[in-house]
Amino acid sequence: MGTRYEVIADALRSRFIDVCERFMIVRTGLMEFDSQVFPPLPESLKTSTFRKLEKPDVWLDCEFNGLDAFATLAGEKGISATESPQPNSNDFLRELRAAARKPDERVRLLLTRYRHPLNIAANSEALICEHLLERLMVADRAQAERQSIAVLYEPDLLLKLNLIAIKSSLCDDLRYIDALNYIYELSPPDWLPKSEYAWLFGTFLIFYARALEVCSCQIEKCA
Amino acid sequence: MSNRKMRVAILAHSFSGAYRIFREIQDLEHIDVSIVLSPSPSRSPVSSVAVNVLRAFLDSLRNFSIDALQLLAKGKLVFLTKQLDHKSSTSKLNQLDFDIGLHKTGVIYRSQTIAAFRLGILNPHIGLLPQYRGRSVMEWSLLQGDPVGITVFFIDEGIDTGRRIVFAEEVDITNCGSVTEAKTYLFNLDALFFRKALVLLASNNPLLSNNGTGRRYYVMSKLFTGAVDELLKTHHR
Numbered sequence: 001m002g003t004r005y006e007v008i009a010d011a012l013r014s015r016f017i018d019v020c021e022r023f024m025i026v027r028t029g030l031m032e033f034d035s036q037v038f039p040p041l042p043e044s045l046k047t048s049t050f051r052k053l054e055k056p057d058v059w060l061d062c063e064f065n066g067l068d069a070f071a072t073l074a075g076e077k078g079i080s081a082t083e084s085p086q087p088n089s090n091d092f093l094r095e096l097r098a099a100a101r102k103p104d105e106r107v108r109l110l111l112t113r114y115r116h117p118l119n120i121a122a123n124s125e126a127l128i129c130e131h132l133l134e135r136l137m138v139a140d141r142a143q144a145e146r147q148s149i150a151v152l153y154e155p156d157l158l159l160k161l162n163l164i165a166i167k168s169s170l171c172d173d174l175r176y177i178d179a180l181n182y183i184y185e186l187s188p189p190d191w192l193p194k195s196e197y198a199w200l201f202g203t204f205l206i207f208y209a210r211a212l213e214v215c216s217c218q219i220e221k222c223a
Numbered sequence: 224m225s226n227r228k229m230r231v232a233i234l235a236h237s238f239s240g241a242y243r244i245f246r247e248i249q250d251l252e253h254i255d256v257s258i259v260l261s262p263s264p265s266r267s268p269v270s271s272v273a274v275n276v277l278r279a280f281l282d283s284l285r286n287f288s289i290d291a292l293q294l295l296a297k298g299k300l301v302f303l304t305k306q307l308d309h310k311s312s313t314s315k316l317n318q319l320d321f322d323i324g325l326h327k328t329g330v331i332y333r334s335q336t337i338a339a340f341r342l343g344i345l346n347p348h349i350g351l352l353p354q355y356r357g358r359s360v361m362e363w364s365l366l367q368g369d370p371v372g373i374t375v376f377f378i379d380e381g382i383d384t385g386r387r388i389v390f391a392e393e394v395d396i397t398n399c400g401s402v403t404e405a406k407t408y409l410f411n412l413d414a415l416f417f418r419k420a421l422v423l424l425a426s427n428n429p430l431l432s433n434n435g436t437g438r439r440y441y442v443m444s445k446l447f448t449g450a451v452d453e454l455l456k457t458h459h460r
Contacts, residue, residue, distance in 0.1 A: 004366075004368055004454055007450045007453050007454055007457075008366065008447075008450050010450075011446050011449060011450040012446075014446075015446055130439075133441070134439070137441035137442070138441070141441075141442070174366070174367070174447075175363075175440060175441065178443060178444050178447050179441065181444035181446045181447060182441075182442065182444040184444075185444055185445050185446070
């Protein structure tokens with residue numbers, strides 16, 4: 001029988017295989033909507049060799065708008081990054097909380113701040129990450145369990161899932177990856193988002209698979 | 224404290240759950256115990272009261288005891304017709320002038336309910352505070368290789384953020400072979416832990432401080448719960 005680390009790593013690896021299979025099914029379904037936007041199948045999903053992402057030490061800016069950056073990053077392509085002045089995180093958290101009942105505004109705020117998605121993993125974003133985790137695992141989870149995941153406002157949900165997936169591959173706090181585990185288990189295997197942001201479900205699955213792979217490797221090293 | 228007995232109310236939705244705690248603490252000389260039943264959120268007030276009267280009757284038969292009748296006769300079995308946070312309920316609680324509430328309901332209390340108890344409401348949280356706040360904390364402790372235990376503390380409106388901890392104690396659960404079994408085991412220790420807390424409070428034992436440094440945990444996925452189950456099985460063998 002394995003150690004605690006081995007048991008956790010085995011669980012993460014088994015989910016990795018499941019997520020890759022799900023990605024292939026979802027990809028076929030979502031390509032029918034818009035094959036231009038949907039990220040290509042990264043070779044890394046087949047070989048489990050992901051490009052290493054680094055937690056940023058400084059605030060990054062890039063040439064893309066927020067959504068394109070997610071697609072590019074998920075496709076395992078590099079994003080040219082430049083250092084930029086860091087916007088205040090306390091003010092942002094206040095704005096985000098104030099928009100609790102305005103999902104469109106929340107999406108706008110998140111996309112503006114995370115033009116470069118890796119910024120979500122910066123130390124300065126710790127309280128914002130806690131807030132997103134809480135929203136996902138309290139309000140969203142409760143509503144999805146009462147009704148279904150399909151009743152949640154898709155752009156807000158998918159954006160949060162993408163950001164938390166990126167964060168979870170760049171930190172050792174297992175609460176983040178487990179929030180993804182939980183929401184993944186809540187979504188029916190044949191669920192396909194319907195909004196114009198539906199392709200963000202594909203990028204989420206790629207980031208989630210990456211996080212599972214990274215976490216299982218880190219945990220194996222501890223064993 | 225004066226010679227007045229400490230007035231303690233067990234706050235519950237179901238008579239059976241409250242009665243188990245009542246039996247554990249009723250012999251403590253320094254306390255005067257009541258049971259306060261509020262309607263379960265999933266039932267109407269009328270059916271909640273009816274079900275609880277029936278439970279009280281059945282428990283009396285099962286235990287060959289007239290405790291329930293005595294409590295009722297002495298006005299120490301109180302049926303609230305509204306939820307605990309409702310104005311009529313808090314008004315009733317204020318009239319009853321309790322010192323301490325013992326949490327056995329499934330609700331989060333608002334400030335007006337907490338304030339209806341002179342010292343506050345005690346919660347036997349199945350995690351070690353301040354490190355483990357929130358949901359599935361027993362599972363999270365095991366997953367992260369930390370000790371499992373119970374903390375009895377005075378709640379506030381936050382999620383396990385109450386500043387005053389009466390005591391925290393590690394609990395050995397290696398006799399449990401699954402998450403379900405381990406949680407049941409810990410939850411069933413509530414009466415014993417309430418008793419210990421009431422004894423400590425009577426002896427003016429200094430309270431510990433919950434400094435709020437811990438993380439808030441959320442309900443655990445099936446994937447990780449399965450991993451914790453496997454860990455428990457391994458220890459159990």
